Amino acid sequence: MNLTDSPLLKTIVESAPVGICILNAEDLIAEMVNGKFLEIAGKEKNAILGKSFWEPFAEISAYYQEALSQVIVTGESYCTNDVNLMVIRHGKKEQINVAFVYAPVPDENAVVSKVAVWMMENTPQVRNREKSDQATDNLEKILNMLPASVVVIRGQELIVEMINDTNLCYWEKSREEVVGKPFLQILPDLADQPFAGQLRRVIETGEVIDVKESQVLFTMNDGTIRETYVDYTYQPLSDLEGNRNGVLVMSFEITERVFSRRLLEKYAQELASANDQLSISNNKLAKSEARFKFLIQEAPVAIGVLHGRDLVVETANQKILQVWGKTKQIVGLPLAVALPELEGQPFLGILDKVYTSGKAFYANEISAMLEHGGELKKIFFNVVYQPVAGLDGAVSDILVVAVDVTEQVNSRKLVEKSEQHFRRLADLVPAKISNALPNGEVTFFNKQWLDFGGMSFEDLRDFGYHQMMHSDEIAAFQAGLAEASRNGVPHISEMRFKNIDGDYIWHLNVASPILDDQGKITMWVCSTTNIQSLKEEEQRKSDFVSMLSHELKTPVTSIKGHVQLLLRLLARETGSEFLGKLNSSLSRIDALLLQLTGLIGDMLDLSRIDAGRMDLKKDRFFIDGLVTEVVEDFRLSHQQHFFHLTIDNNIEITADRDRISQVLINLIANAIKYSPSSKVVDISVALAEDEVLLSVKDYGIGIEEKDQKKVFDRFFRVEGHNEKYYSGFGIGLFLVHNIVSRHGGRISVESQRNKGSLFTVHLPVL
Template identity: 35%
Template sequence: MFPQKKEFNGTFPPQFIFKKGYFRMHEKDRRIQELEEELLATRKELEKYSDSETINSDSNSNDEHLKKNFSKAIIENIHTPILVLDDELRVRFINKAFFNTFKVNREETAGRKIYDLGNKQWDIDELRDILENVLPKRNILSNFEVFHDFQEIGERCMLLNAREIDLNTREKYILLSIEDITSKKKAENKLKESEHRYREMIHSSPSLIAILRGPEHVVEIANDAIIKTWGKGPNVIGKPLLEVLPEMVDQRMGDLFDKVYQTGKPFYAHERPIIHEQNGKLVKGYFDFTYQPQRDSNGEVTGVAVIANDVTQQAELNNRIKESERKFRTLMNFMPHKINIADADGDSYFYNLSWLEFTERSMDELIRNPWTDWLHPEEKEQIQRTIDQSFKKGRDLEMEMRLRDKSGDYKWHLVRIIPLHDNEGKLINWITSSTEIQKLKEEEKRKGDFLKLVSHELKTPVTSAKGYVQLLQSMIKNSEDLQASNLPLEPYLLRIEDQIERLIRLIFEMLDLSRMEQNELELKKTNFSLNELVGSIIEDLAYSYQDVQIEVDHLCDCQIIADKDRIGQVIINFITNAIKYSNENKEVNVKVYEDDDRVAVSVKDHGIGIAKEDLNRIFKRFYRVAGKNEDTYSGFGIGLYLSNEIIERHNGEIIVNSSVGEGSEFIFTLPLNNYN
């Protein structure tokens, strides 16, 4: 007769396993529904008894009659609290559920008004209004909610149902059923709050979000972001999406919605171009989006969720980057230089077409094997060590080296490696450019061979000429007749000797240049006094340049281990250059001193000076500084080049301080381990 409480059999229905937390909400809803069904059945049962039964007018007999008519078994098994009140609102009957629910003693209820029950807990304004005002006029009141804070059980929400019942007596009775729907209300409030948060999350999200329902993809929910992007205004809710956005039909977006709806499989897209309306015009945008199937509690697909992000700016930037990369690769492949790009660790990931043609290898093959594998075996170890030092310090590098071509021949290349940094100065890439200079090297070799031949051919007659001049000088000194004649032969012979000395020096420089290029210049290191070497050289030059004042200042006494002739060659070059560029001021200052852990020799003039743009070029081969009216000073322009090579081979350094019109100072230093 009454619905029985359903027992849990240990197996969850399928719909309870789809979402986390879904089972709890569904179980509450199920229990609430059971209680409502049970209450409804109870009402019907009570109405049946109240309509069919009568009680006597006598109060005691009426009570007895009520007890007989309302079967105790039935009443005691009803889970809903029930009261029967007389026309004075006194309690005539209360079932067990009422006592259990509201913690009221049975002894305190008999014959008392309902307002006095439980220490007057039931003196509730809303209840008075129902029983004294509303109910007499309507004869029945259903589903009236009352909120009240009870002393024993706390704040509760009660669902009241009341009606007058006619038992064919002179008295009137009120049947009052009370259902505690506090849990239900809390569940409803939580559900409303959850739904509110859900909708707030959707509408406040910067992402484009919409929920489409049914096979027609009717717009159920659409946040402001997606409505703005659609450009159709807010009146899109409740309409099929493809009716709202007909421009999507030709772009086959409807097919995607259908596929997700029919298969239940999501669809993802990255930077997909979509034509959509914006400010009354169709524009092209790019979107990342997901079409996700929406399911009911039975797992059936009921709609499609659209979650998208407008990435137009990012996509356009990526397209520009791709176009820039395409142009870059085209340019790299067009260049005759061999270009490869490496990451910050030096691992190459790109080789241009010139590299591929030079080696007849694919890009993957070159990436798997470093380009240094193509170095000449005799140079590989030293060059690799130099490159590693450059990478470690993050500095540019420029070197000449031989690389093996597809035929196995080694060709000379000028290789330059430069680092690339990001906006924050972090090293991100290395770019290597290799330019073949094989023909240039061959031409230089021919020139070197020519210079070597000429030098050797000139050396013998010049040496002989110098010997004859010295012989004539000695004969003049021993001839009394020539001395008596007062003929100015000796000054002319001195000038001839000076010019021969210059010619010999040039010849030796050309020979040294040839040896340097052939890597045949050997250093013969000995232990000698640097002060004595400087003094001896100045004494010899003072004899040749009598119109020049050369001052020397020895600030230390230095014994060094070096190639005496080569160091002397550097000192002579510095001093003769100082004399050459001194113009009218024929004063040269030479200084020998110690600088921390180094020995230094300084040669300073007060001549024309060197322009800033020339400072980085004066040590290159055959470079000469121009003087007034674009005239170029005499010499081959190889003296400073040779001096720099000699000092570097001694692990030293050359420093130049100069300003135009204020003279120049050339300093070479040698490290501590070059002297005692």
């Protein structure tokens, strides 16, 4: 039976929704062809029917003639899917996409007698899919070019559905570590911070959360804390049915914001993949476009899209309209028409170069004159002009992303103006003024410093100023700065600096730390004053005291010798009242000479300290024995006093025995002098761990709390009740403090007014 004779077959073929052509297997003559096949082929029926199959389709015979022959030989079908063909339809070359099948039709003897060619065109679907893929790819590129962080989080488990490269960089994570995983599993160190709770609240309530300058702390792999600050916005997201199921997180890191405003926020965009079916592709495309428009419109930075070389304003969010000082009425107008005030400014030329070259343009703090409310205003921007390619690969649009930094620029200029004013003032004052970074690196010297050293700022900057400092004082200066840095108080020191002539000049140096709100040092301000004349005057006084002490010592010694000789001679004579009075007077003179000798010794010690010549002769001895000897001497000379002694025996130390004796004598003498209404003095020696505690306690007038830190200063004297005068120069405790310090020890005082004082000397055992 001939297939073409079947009315049923003809009806089926003609009504089929796909193209069908039935060929004779022997000579490939087309015996039957339906309208759908003719529509796809773009040919008339008489051009195919009754003709050899490759005659009307000569343009594709080279590709598929062999496949058709093999179907007849093997009896197996040949199938293709989504083939791109260049065919001649309606007399013109045309690129189409088809799927077709060569199906063998065997006769009753199982011999292939016919071949059915089934064909279906899917050119529209393929082209729509290509457009969708291109749109999605462009959207991904645009969003990843934005210097902003965007992440989409879904559900109560806070699953990260989409994140861009910028956000991954901020989190320091890879895409594999983030996408599809819960937020708190990705960043467990944020569990104690407010973000997870805020995300869930946005999903539950639909509330928009907008937070400025939020602190975000990340725990690094080495255990350190990375402290950052961000501005962020949580926007609720809904599914196609309107149910809230996620949050769009847009954030902008503002950690480095010393003299600049906020950095461009980083965005990310969901990636959408197209389905093979047209309906799904269209849906994905529509969703991508909607998301793109949503992100653009709701972004907290200025974003616009300019189309074509005419720079037609295709998209402009509210932020960029505010920056431009315009309304939505400019959308659809060329930029030169929308912002006529740009004429004569460089922006139109820059944008044209971006369009023609395909290279992005970046600028920070670029200025523009824009009309706001009929008035031209100078506005500063951080801006990015990013070219966007179309389907043909050529630039079709320019993405404009801008941040208004006018406030920061104006603020910085005010600071710079203030700094210039400060520098001019600093050059006028007679003192030497300098500024330094927290690490001590100097950033400013005033004119007095430069003239004094005869050096340029380039020579002195960083740590070059050390070459002006005396080498003996650099270590102490650095230690003092470290202590001031810890306590946040100025470091005051007397130092020598080398002048232009190479001479070292004494200065009073005050280094004051400037603290921020968190108590951290932001810089140092130093004031240095020449005190060379004062030091020379002190040296002259010290030399005079030293000379006077030496000159007085010889006649006083001679007088004391004659007095003691007379006392010995008088001791042999008895009976005369005159001799008795003379003996009493000479004894008094001898006591006064002893006191005068002690004062002269103190003055000599003071001059030795000033000259750096107070040497120690250290030996190994038992300090409890020394204390006992000194106390016994006081018991003989002050028999009206009671000296209560408490001693730990056999305590051996290495020290200068005479100097430690001098310390003890001075403390006991002060206890007696400043206790006019008490006759009791407590002395104790005790061993505590690696130091010896030598204590002297009296029950006298005591020391005011405000004076307790001054009692060891040179020439300081404690006043009694009603300004009662106590004799002395006020150098005894200064000498005590100096001797103890030279032994590597320290001395402390505890006192209350009218209740007495306790002085404790701490000496190292070794």
